[in-house]
Amino acid sequence: MKNKTITEAELINIFESYGAYICPDEIEVTAKECNENGSVLHRGLNAEGWAHLFAKEEAYQQECEAQEAASDDEHFDE
Numbered sequence: 057m058k059n060k061t062i063t064e065a066e067l068i069n070i071f072e073s074y075g076a077y078i079c080p081d082e083i084e085v086t087a088k089e090c091n092e093n094g095s096v097l098h099r100g101l102n103a104e105g106w107a108h109l110f111a112k113e114e115a116y117q118q119e120c121e122a123q124e125a126a127s128d129d130e131h132f133d134e
Contacts, residue, residue, distance in 0.1 A: 060094075060102060060103060060104065061091045061094070061095075061103050062087055062090050062091060062094070062103040062104055062106075062107050063087065064083050064084060064087050066104070066107070067083060067086060067087045067090065067107050068083065070104070070107045070108055070111045071107075071110075071111045071114065071115075073111070074108075074111040074112055074114070074115040075115050075118075076111050076112075076114040076115035076118055077114075077118065078111075078114065086107075086110060087107075089106070089110075090103045090104075090106035090107045090110065091103045093106045094106050
């Protein structure tokens with residue numbers, strides 16, 4: 057992977073591509089973390105790779121939370 061930095065706009069687009077929401081308060085911090093980890097190729101990933109990793113993890117977490125909320129709603133319907 058080519059070593060490059062990621063912008064906040066690119067980070068948002070990556071999160072959106074996975075259907076994940078990123079809180080506006082977290083965009084700057086997450087982009088910085090991606091760029092810091094990517095600058096030393098931590099775990100072999102560049103900044104864009106880190107953005108994809110974080111976005112995939114967040115999309116999975118949000119899906120789990122949505123399923124749990126839906127399950128909780130079913131219990132109230134009984």
